[in-house]
Amino acid sequence: MHILVTGGTGYIGSHTVVELLQQGDRVTIIDNLYNSSKKVVDRIEAITKSRPDFVKLDLCDQDKLENLFKISVFDAVIHFAGYKAVGESVERPLMYYRNNLISTLNLLTCMKAHQVTKLVFSSSATVYGQPERIPMDEDCRLSTTNPYGTTKLMIETILSDVAKANPEFSFVVLRYFNPIGAHKSGLIGETPQGIPNNLTPYIAQVATGQRDFLRVWGNDYDTPDGTGVRDYIHVVDLAKGHLKALDYANTRTGIDFINLGTGKGYSVLQVLHAFEKACGKQLPYQILERRPGDIATSYASTKKAEEVLGWKAQYDIDRMCVDLWRFATQNPKGIR
Numbered sequence: 001m002h003i004l005v006t007g008g009t010g011y012i013g014s015h016t017v018v019e020l021l022q023q024g025d026r027v028t029i030i031d032n033l034y035n036s037s038k039k040v041v042d043r044i045e046a047i048t049k050s051r052p053d054f055v056k057l058d059l060c061d062q063d064k065l066e067n068l069f070k071i072s073v074f075d076a077v078i079h080f081a082g083y084k085a086v087g088e089s090v091e092r093p094l095m096y097y098r099n100n101l102i103s104t105l106n107l108l109t110c111m112k113a114h115q116v117t118k119l120v121f122s123s124s125a126t127v128y129g130q131p132e133r134i135p136m137d138e139d140c141r142l143s144t145t146n147p148y149g150t151t152k153l154m155i156e157t158i159l160s161d162v163a164k165a166n167p168e169f170s171f172v173v174l175r176y177f178n179p180i181g182a183h184k185s186g187l188i189g190e191t192p193q194g195i196p197n198n199l200t201p202y203i204a205q206v207a208t209g210q211r212d213f214l215r216v217w218g219n220d221y222d223t224p225d226g227t228g229v230r231d232y233i234h235v236v237d238l239a240k241g242h243l244k245a246l247d248y249a250n251t252r253t254g255i256d257f258i259n260l261g262t263g264k265g266y267s268v269l270q271v272l273h274a275f276e277k278a279c280g281k282q283l284p285y286q287i288l289e290r291r292p293g294d295i296a297t298s299y300a301s302t303k304k305a306e307e308v309l310g311w312k313a314q315y316d317i318d319r320m321c322v323d324l325w326r327f328a329t330q331n332p333k334g335i336r
């Protein structure tokens with residue numbers, strides 16, 4: 001198949017493009033390179049020995065997007081493109097609503113005009129807000145606590161309404177838990193902009209000597225060691241889940257929502273110790289105050305993904321840390 005991957009030079013997008021090429025699909029990446037480098041395309045080619053098409057394009061530019069759909073025939077779309085920093089979204093909500101919503105509306109308009117009916121959308125467990133129950137299943141109450149999460153929830157609502165009005169469409173919405181790690185080659189991985197907000201890119205920068213110590217945001221949560229518990233999933237497992245979601249989208253119409261997680265929760269300190277094993281060093285940390293907006297515990301019910309997609313995460317936390325450490329040592333500043 002010929003798959004259009006928006007945001008395909010990003011962290012999860014690039015890993016998904018590798019899996020698509022390795023299963024024999026043709027891929028066109030569109031990306032505005034706001035949060036990634038075109039070098040990622042070379043890295044993808046180095047891994048897979050085949051090169052995806054790449055078009056530097058901002059999805060908010062509907063004319064350019066329409067022109068691309070005019071000259072190409074896509075069988076399906078995987079939509080990763082979007083701003084995704086929680087903290088930045090609180091400071092700059094207008095930028096987040098404009099970019100994430102308009103880009104998606106433009107994409108859906110072009111898909112409808114050109115009868116491209118299959119879409120896999122990159123959503124987030126953040127739509128569950130303060131979890132109604134743990135493990136979190138897809139029927140849990142939805143509520144968001146920051147503009148980034150709200151854009152994801154709004155897009156899920158837009159997709160639901162568009163699917164209702166266009167019975168030929170098939171949408172699969174994937175709610176990611178905490179993607180971490182990197183491809184085993186060490187050639188692609190996460191390149192955070194500025195000071196990493198997320199846990200493992202920050203730990204990696206402590207391990208490579210770029211940060212003095214890990215700031216642990218609170219150890220007074222109702223968890224085994226008091227620090228936050230999350231469902232960390234290897235980015236390659238996540239990428240493979242997208243291929244299963246595409247297969248699923250091809251067998252049906254309408255919209256469906258599926259969690260992609262491991263179903264296991266690890267605390268901040270457990271992750272830190274797993275990373276110490278991977279890098280062979282003791283890593284300094286300081287316990288600080290809770291980070292506003294954080295929840296104590298989050299991990300997925302994986303039942304639906306197993307039943308509906310036939311997908312289950314394969315890699316454990318140690319492998320996630322080993323693969324991240326390899327990428328960090330080969331690319332201490334990420335891919336720029």
Ligand code: WQD
Nearest residue numbers: 084086124126197198199202215216217228229230268294
């Ligand atoms: C994990 C745990 C922190 C950094 C966010 C987004 C979510 C998704 C994944 C996009 C928490 C603790 C973190 C640090 C720390 N992003 N921590 N020191 O907050 O679960 O989810 O990223 O889709 O939408 O909300 O991930 O990695 O920021 O935090 O102690 O320097 O690590 O308190 O318990 P989070 P995270």
